[in-house]
Amino acid sequence: MLACKRLRIDLDGSLAVDYRIENGRVEQRTVEIAAEGIEEKEWQPLTSEQVSSHVLADTVVARWLRRRIGIFRLMRACGQSSSIDQLSPRTLA
Numbered sequence: 059m060l061a062c063k064r065l066r067i068d069l070d071g072s073l074a075v076d077y078r079i080e081n082g083r084v085e086q087r088t089v090e091i092a093a094e095g096i097e098e099k100e101w102q103p104l105t106s107e108q109v110s111s112h113v114l115a116d117t118v119v120a121r122w123l124r125r126r127i128g129i130f131r132l133m134r135a136c137g138q139s140s141s142i143d144q145l146s147p148r149t150l151a
Contacts, residue, residue: 065122076079077119079126084109084135 065077068118074089086100112120113136123132138148 062122062126067118077122079123084123106136140145 063078066074067077069075072091074091075086076089076098077086078083079085080101084104086104087099087101089099090097109132110125112123113132118134123135127135
């Protein structure tokens with residue numbers, strides 16, 4: 059089974075937010091889509107507070123993370139700084 063390595067949420071047709079798990083961290087960036095082209099901002103790690111906020115609100119991001127890394131690792135990510143180093147490489151494949 060192929061695992062989805064990134065999640066993109068289209069906010070209004072001209073702005074999107076990408077999420078990924080990279081090097082044991084949950085990261086996000088904004089993507090602006092205009093007639094001139096696409097501008098992708100730099101990836102920024104999510105803080106444990108941001109991850110917790112997604113989990114408490116049961117957002118699409120939280121559900122995606124839960125499927126990708128499992129509930130126990132997700133709960134750990136809520137209590138750490140921006141790193142989820144305990145993730146096994148197998149989980150991220």
